[in-house]
Amino acid sequence: MESKQNATNVEVLNALSEIKTLDGKFAQESDKIKTLVGNFAQESVKHKTIESKFAGESVKIKTLEDKFAEKSVNIRTLESKFAQESVKIKTLEGKFAEFGAITKNLKRQVADNRRKVAITACVSSSASYFGSVTFSNVQTQIGIHNSAAFKSNGKFVCEIPSLYYISAYIRTSTKNSAFYLYKNNKQISRSASGSGTYTDVPISAVVELQTNDKLYVQVYHSVFATNSCVTIAKIN
Missing domain, CATH: 2.60.120.40 (Jelly Rolls)
Incomplete structure (x- = not known):
């Protein structure tokens, strides 16, 4: 009977030892989980920070795109005005050449009229x-x-x-x-x-x-x- 009782005590002690060991491991795992949760929380904050920065950059990019589109419209407007002015200049050049020819002809006529x-x-x-x-x-x-x-x-x-x-x-x-x-x-x-x-x-x-x-x-x-x-x- 005594030997059986000893065997039972040993088993209990072993079980308790295993429980303590498991408790220790559980505590370690809990610490790891807490560490992971903390890291996750930090990463979440970083992620939100990155998302916020990305959103800000997206706004900047959109603003730049809008400004670029506006500049493109302005450039096309300027190009159109330049083309119109070029046409006007060519028209004026044509009129100037015509005026020059008329003036030259008039000078020739005046010279001919004066010629004896x-x-x-x-x-x-x-x-x-x-x-x-x-x-x-x-x-x-x-x-x-x-x-x-x-x-x-x-x-x-x-x-x-x-x-x-x-x-x-x-x-x-x-x-x-x-x-x-x-x-x-x-x-x-x-x-x-x-x-x-x-x-x-x-x-x-x-x-x-x-x-x-x-x-x-x-x-x-x-x-x-x-x-x-x-x-x-x-x-x-």
């Missing part, structure tokens, strides 16, 4: 003509650049558009013969010789000429060198 143009020439030798009379003996010329052509065929070629006066005196022995002034191929004036042996026939006209228009005296009979002359002058 006149020629007086006579027939160098008696001859019979069947067309334009050649006045190869030039007495006076002012502002004429094509006098060589005029002397060869008697046709005055207009260089400056304006109003011109032409006057000619033709001496002939051909009675009752006609004399003509022509502009290009169109008759603009006529006269005729008398019935005498020698006749000095005057003929004149005022005519508007454009560049390259031709002005000349045309006859179909004899012309004497003496007193047969023509004068052409720009009068406007």
